[in-house]
Amino acid sequence: MLFLILIAAYAISSLRESRRLHLALMIFCLISMALVAGIRATNIGTDGRAYFDIFHAYESDFGAKCNVERGYCAFNKALASLGFTFPWVFLLESCFLYFCIGYFIYTIIDNEFWCFAVFLVYVTQLFFTALNLSRQYIAISLALLAFTLLAKRLYISSTIFLLLGTTVHKSTWIIVLLPFVYYLTRFKKPFAVGAIIAYFASFVVRIKGVQPIFVPFISAMPRYSHYLNNNPDFEANASLRYSLVVNLIPNALFLFSVLILLWSEGKRLTHGRWENRLAKQVTTERRDVFAPVSKFSLDRIFHRISGDSSCDQSQPQGLNLTRYAIAGALIYVLAINSLSAVRILIRLADYFIFFLIALSTYAFSRIKGRTRTILQILLLVGYSVLCFYLIIVKGHNEVIPFHVNTGRWSPSWWPL
Numbered sequence: 001m002l003f004l005i006l007i008a009a010y011a012i013s014s015l016r017e018s019r020r021l022h023l024a025l026m027i028f029c030l031i032s033m034a035l036v037a038g039i040r041a042t043n044i045g046t047d048g049r050a051y052f053d054i055f056h057a058y059e060s061d062f063g064a065k066c067n068v069e070r071g072y073c074a075f076n077k078a079l080a081s082l083g084f085t086f087p088w089v090f091l092l093e094s095c096f097l098y099f100c101i102g103y104f105i106y107t108i109i110d111n112e113f114w115c116f117a118v119f120l121v122y123v124t125q126l127f128f129t130a131l132n133l134s135r136q137y138i139a140i141s142l143a144l145l146a147f148t149l150l151a152k153r154l155y156i157s158s159t160i161f162l163l164l165g166t167t168v169h170k171s172t173w174i175i176v177l178l179p180f181v182y183y184l185t186r187f188k189k190p191f192a193v194g195a196i197i198a199y200f201a202s203f204v205v206r207i208k209g210v211q212p213i214f215v216p217f218i219s220a221m222p223r224y225s226h227y228l229n230n231n232p233d234f235e236a237n238a239s240l241r242y243s244l245v246v247n248l249i250p251n252a253l254f255l256f257s258v259l260i261l262l263w264s265e266g267k268r269l270t271h272g273r274w275e276n277r278l279a280k281q282v283t284t285e286r287r288d289v290f291a292p293v294s295k296f297s298l299d300r301i302f303h304r305i306s307g308d309s310s311c312d313q314s315q316p317q318g319l320n321l322t323r324y325a326i327a328g329a330l331i332y333v334l335a336i337n338s339l340s341a342v343r344i345l346i347r348l349a350d351y352f353i354f355f356l357i358a359l360s361t362y363a364f365s366r367i368k369g370r371t372r373t374i375l376q377i378l379l380l381v382g383y384s385v386l387c388f389y390l391i392i393v394k395g396h397n398e399v400i401p402f403h404v405n406t407g408r409w410s411p412s413w414w415p416l
Contacts, residue, residue, distance in 0.1 A: 002127075003384075005032050006119045010380075013115040014373065026102060026114040033122065034098040037131055038091030041403035045132030055079070055086045071167025072135050083411040090405070093138050097130060100144040104354055107148045108321060113361035116376060120357045123383035124250075125391060129350060132397035136347060139169035143351050146175065147328070151319050174348050181327040182319065195330055202337035206243060209341075243340040246390070249382050254333045254356060257363035261322060264366040322362055328355025 009025040016022075042048045054073070057064035058080035066073035079088055105117045121127060130137040142165035149158040165172035184191045332352035339345040360379070364372050390396045 002032060002036055002122065005029060006115075006122055009115045010119050013112070017112065019111045022111045022114045023106070026105065026118055029115065029118045030098040030102045033118075033127055034094045035091075037097075037127065038094035039087070039404050040090055040131055040399075041405045042086070042407075044399050044403060045134075046398050047132055047134065051089065051134050052086055055089055059086075068135065069166075069168055069170060071164060072138065072169070075138070075168075085408050085411065087405045087407060087409050088411075090134065093134060093141075094130075097137050097141045100141040100148075101354070104144045104148050108151060108325070108354075108358045109361050110365060113364065116364075116380075117357050117361060119380060120360070120383065121354075123380060123387045124353060124357070125387050125396070126350065126353065128387070128391050128397055128399050129347075131399040133347060133350075136169045136171060136350070139165040139172045140351055142168065143172055143175050144354065147178070147354070150179065151321065151324055153319065171348055172351070175351055177331055178328055178352070181331060182324055185323040185327055198330075198334055199337075202334045205338035206341060207240065240341075243337075246386070247336050247340055249379075249386060250336060250353075250356060251333060253360055253379065254329055257329070257356075257359045258326065260363040260366050261326075261359075321358075325355050325359040325362060328352045329359040332356050 006029055009029050013022050013025050040048075042052045054066060054068065055076045057066070058077045066076075076089060079092070101118075101121060105114055109117050130140075142161045146158045146161040146165065149161065162172065162175060165175075184194070329352070332349050332355060335349035335352065336346065339348065364376060367375065392400055
């Protein structure tokens, strides 16, 4: 059913050019995904039972010891102390995740690609992986807020959400790579040479193995040291051929997007629609996003539900979005190429996949007419086939068959 909803939303948004309609369709899709993910049973995924045990421990004893990061423990303890039941953990974290995804898409991506981007979130397996890695995806939600605020040059707010993310999952520290790589994009030729070298080096790392690189880092974190004790999750558990097949589409999409952007820069084509909406007083050679209209209003609730009547042009300029997307997408591609054999490490790439989605929309914006539509459909079909194979056939994350949580939902203080 979700798949059909996403197809319909994408089709309608492709036929009608209306910001309000595009926003309404995106919100409807995100709410549908959040609700489906939020009502899942405890036995969905491999880690669901562990999350239940953490919450149940606080239900029985508010002073119970928690063996994961303090932020996630505090989240469970707060819900238990307020009388909520465990199903609310999944529901609230799913709503938060898809709100953050929506805010990132709204801020970083042009409105004509909103439904397309949401569709990619589903078929790139993010939806299914989030059903399993509940704790990490709370951290990814906070990372998305950090990414979005960083794009607006709100450095303090971005840092706060980064630090909050690390209290939920230590892997959030990986996102500090993004501003560093973004800074390097200022140096066009050296960055291009370095990116090409790093790209081919990622395949060498995949072939040689990543254990020598990551063992010192894992050893420094006692909480995760058990992964080094002959744990199969830290061993190469995928063949090279399998890795190449699984990573073929994201690599092809990345290279295609970069080449299209380079070609369009040579032709002096610009992404005028996006620039006119956010930066009417900025030259069309630059693609900037501005700081929020109001300090406390989440861009006045998505600019008054996408009426978008008044961006305050006096606000300081944000980051160059094309370079920002290239930096994040490069990190993602390097991560999947080098870490694809090791199950416990490939999850780090999930923080950056949203930038590949954004980069692809920037590339498609340079292509007009039927060619763009055909290429988008081919991409969605390719990702859908890969998603079907990995999730349904291979059983990745163990989220299929899907079951609804039929346990008690009503909080202890609810009268009924």
